[in-house]
Amino acid sequence: SQKIEQNSEALNIQEGKTATLTCNYTNYSPAYLQWYRQDPGRGPVFLLLIRENEKEKRKERLKVTFDTTLKQSLFHITASQPADSATYLCAFLSSDTGNQFYFGTGTSLTVIP
Amino acid sequence: GAGVSQSPRYKVAKRGQDVALRCDPISGHVSLFWYQQALGQGPEFLTYFQNEAQLDKSGLPSDRFFAERPEGSVSTLKIQRTQQEDSAVYLCASSLGWSSNQPQHFGDGTRLSIL
Numbered sequence: 001s002q003k004i005e006q007n008s009e010a011l012n013i014q015e016g017k018t019a020t021l022t023c024n025y026t027n028y029s030p031a032y033l034q035w036y037r038q039d040p041g042r043g044p045v046f047l048l049l050i051r052e053n054e055k056e057k058r059k060e061r062l063k064v065t066f067d068t069t070l071k072q073s074l075f076h077i078t079a080s081q082p083a084d085s086a087t088y089l090c091a092f093l094s095s096d097t098g099n100q101f102y103f104g105t106g107t108s109l110t111v112i113p
Numbered sequence: 114g115a116g117v118s119q120s121p122r123y124k125v126a127k128r129g130q131d132v133a134l135r136c137d138p139i140s141g142h143v144s145l146f147w148y149q150q151a152l153g154q155g156p157e158f159l160t161y162f163q164n165e166a167q168l169d170k171s172g173l174p175s176d177r178f179f180a181e182r183p184e185g186s187v188s189t190l191k192i193q194r195t196q197q198e199d200s201a202v203y204l205c206a207s208s209l210g211w212s213s214n215q216p217q218h219f220g221d222g223t224r225l226s227i228l
Contacts, residue, residue, distance in 0.1 A: 032214045043219030103155035
């Protein structure tokens with residue numbers, strides 16, 4: 001079965017530092033991998049998408065890498081701010097088993113002022 | 114423009130009752146997904162519609178769960194004879210099309226509590 005693992009522990013970092021979140025997957029090679037942000041009591045919000053042939057994607061202070069050999073994606077937030085505190089989810093679509101989007105369990109990030 | 118709207122935001126029901134959860138997707142979005150999210154977990158796929166066609170319902174946990182999207186826009190997720198293990202947040206998402214490169218737009222969910 002598909003499995004996506006994210007940092008199991010909550011991540012606490014100091015404001016201004018770079019936060020790095022990991023997403024590891026098994027049993028499939030997705031063509032695309034997506035990252036979402038989820039705040040308490042709200043639905044996930046799309047942040048970034050990276051294709052399998054892209055090594056890196058950037059959007060403002062966000063950077064995503066995708067290593068298909070390691071079956072891993074890293075999500076970086078540079079110059080972190082308290083407003084970045086949220087849960088971050090990675091997800092991909094598994095076309096070999098139909099139309100299911102698989103989400104990781106999420107990593108809770110807290111940026112300390 | 115308006116995002117994905119879900120109602121009710123909170124629903125409390127007694128075990129054995131039937132419940133219906135509504136999702137209004139973004140206008141023009143072809144694809145619609147339902148997810149179940151337990152506390153501290155990521156969303157788990159339940160079912161997928163492309164327009165009015167339910168193309169995948171493999172994630173529905175039992176035959177007590179039923180979803181429909183009769184006119185290809187609003188969708189309803191119905192749970193019959195609710196059980197305590199059905200307590201969770203139910204999320205709806207829509208996207209322009211079905212493709213792994215299409216971002217999904219989520220509603221804020223319905224928090225279902227079964228007493």
